[in-house]
Amino acid sequence: MLYTKKILPLVDNNVWRLTLYNNINATLLFLPLILIFGEVSELRTFEKISDLNFWNYMTLGGIFGLAIGYITGLQIQVTSPLTHNISGTAKACAQTILGCMWFQETKSFLWWTSNAVVLGGSCAYTEVKRREMKQQHKEMTKLEQVETEPLSKTNGGGS
The missing domain is CATH 1.20.58 (Methane Monooxygenase Hydroxylase; Chain G, domain 1)
Known part of the structure; x- marks a missing residue:
């Protein structure tokens, strides 16, 4: 949270831009970790990988995650990390x-x-x-x- 307050001025206090950069960074870090920890085989054998219902829930979870990140940035922007x-x-x-x-x-x-x-x-x-x-x-x-x-x-x- 302190880091968020410190970084916001670097992105013109734009919470959307900060959220975008955070998600890009998370994606770039996530993909190599899948390889490092051997999760590729898990993905290949996962039975619900082609299930539309699974992807609907995953998408919904992603939207909520994005919303939480954005609201967190807004809250820190107008209050403080402690608050x-x-x-x-x-x-x-x-x-x-x-x-x-x-x-x-x-x-x-x-x-x-x-x-x-x-x-x-x-x-x-x-x-x-x-x-x-x-x-x-x-x-x-x-x-x-x-x-x-x-x-x-x-x-x-x-x-």
Whole structure:
């Protein structure tokens, strides 16, 4: 995430361009790894390689992967890598809790406590950032008001 924030200016802060370059790099790295780790024989013997349903799911997965990469770039562009990490951790924690509740799994008190700490910390971070943004907004509004006041108000009202 820090690397993304650092690299964005090199691609004119264009998240689409960064996403394109990331996917090209991943493809160029992926193909030699297939050869290095001997996966070519697996591909030759894979029974669903010509199954249209398999390729539909693979395409759908690729589209979602592209979307996640793009949204991640946008989030880092307008917030920070730390905020992205915290929101990602909170999302994963919430998904874990929902999954646990959905499948009616029994978990220990410490498990629930650790998840509560993660979500509580994420909420606290969000509240601190919200207050900072509110304060910055107030200061910007005051500054804009001072800049747009007529000259007669700022020099004592005399003519």
